[in-house]
Amino acid sequence: MNLTLSELEASGWIDHKTRAVFIEFIVYNPNCNLFSVVVLLAEFTAWGKVDTSVKATTVRLLYTTTWSYIVLGFQIIFVLITFYYFFKEMRKVLLLGSGYFKMFWNVVDLCVCMLSLAEIGVTLYTSYLLVDFNRPHHKTTQPYSKYHQATSWYTIKTYVLGCLVCLATLKLLKLCLFNKFVERGAKVTKMAARPLCGFMLIFAIVFSSFAMLAFLLLGDSLEGYSSYISTMQTMLQMMLGSFDYYRVEGAHWILGPTMLFAFLFFFNFIIILMFLAILDEAYHSVKGEERLNGKSMNRKIADLASKRLENLLKTRNSSNDSKCIQGVPDTEEEKCDFSTLNNIAPLSRNGGEQQAEEGIYGKRHIESSHKRRSFFDLVCGRRSEKRSSNYEIRLLHYRPTSDVEARDCATCSDRYLEYAPEQTSTETRL
DSSP: OHHHHHHHHHTTSSSTTOOEEEEEEEEEETTTTEEEEEEEEEEEOTTSOEEEEEEEEEEOOOOOSHHHHHHHHHHHHHHHHHHHHHHHHHHHHHHHGGGGGGSHHHHHHHHHHHHHHHHHHHHHHHHHHTGGGGOTTOOOSOTTHHHHHHHHHHHHHHHHHHHHHHHHHHTHHHHGGGSHHHHHHHHHHHHTHHHHHHHHHHHHHHHHHHHHHHHHHHTTTOGGGSSHHHHHHHHHHHHTTOOOHHHHHHHOTTHHHHHHHHHHHHIIIIIHHHHHHHHHHHHHHHHHHHHHHOSOHHHHHHHHHHHHHHHHHOOOOHHHHTHHHHOOOOSTTTOSOOGGGGGOOOOOTTHHHHHHHHHHHSSOOOOSSOOOEEHHHHHHTOOSSOOOTTEEEEOOOOOOSSHHHHHOGGGGGGOEEEEEEOSSOOOEEO
16 A cells, blocks of 8 residues: 555655545455445645545345345345335325325335335346456456445445335334224324424424524534534434533633523423423323223224134133033933923913922922023023022923924923022022
């Protein structure tokens, strides 16, 4: 490098009129397939000072490894999906017209499609610039220019990809609107949009006035206030609590601290409280609307989905559900002969029921207000008369004698249930 500079100086390229010297070189690491394009700049100012800067861009440009080809496959899939959704959104635009742009999420989807197409275009152009460098025998007249162009476009590709990922991640909020907190936050933002626009106008005016004051007071003394843009950046950091008080005091021992305290007091105790008051008012308005209107459609869909999922995961005992239809007793107590049920006919209320009880249970049940219910009425849950809660329901198993009776539960309607008084609690035996 020293020899090159000496040659440039000897040939008259570098003299007292030179204002900048650029040194460019490329480094390639084949182990990890990385290119580094480095630019060293030495800039000479009018009063003889030399400002130096270094710019190094490291990229992976070639497809040489197995993983690189896997990434290439995913990129092809990304291209196909992008074109599919782009034509889908264009169809929506043609169908809805100007109404398409009135919905926020439609605009977000369209921006995602456009950024995806831009990402595809930048990637293809970068590959086009480097297609000749895959051939080692190929010689170019400008070996460095294409690499610089490729790295520049690679940087642009990174910026486009960052915006694309940001918008695609924001679309997750659309999927999370079924959550009541996310939905409430979206409603609060929508309701507070106009007041926040007015607040941002006030914030911009007040912040610009303090930035101008700080730039005029401290611009010739402190580096952070040397330009108006750097002054605004420094004051934004000051709002977050990052500032050097002693440097400000050293630059101007009266106006510097006065400006600093006035700025912090006004923004931390007035502007921020105004912002929180706007959000608080919108939040309480949204909660009031929710109490009046009830659950929104998204909440109802979420509740329905949760109930369906709960029913799907809930374990059920299918044998107990089909026991009344199949009539298969499970215990020794239930394995008794109910053939006498076929001989039971509708009898009188006083004598007939006692005979039926003796035929079924082998003993007489002395009760004052027992009622007869059919099997069909019990299954369907119909109760024409109220019964006391201290009765024990004994469901008599009936074994169908034909396939017709097994398919039709109505054939069981002639079978009756007996209610025996119980002193403790209600128990159902199936």
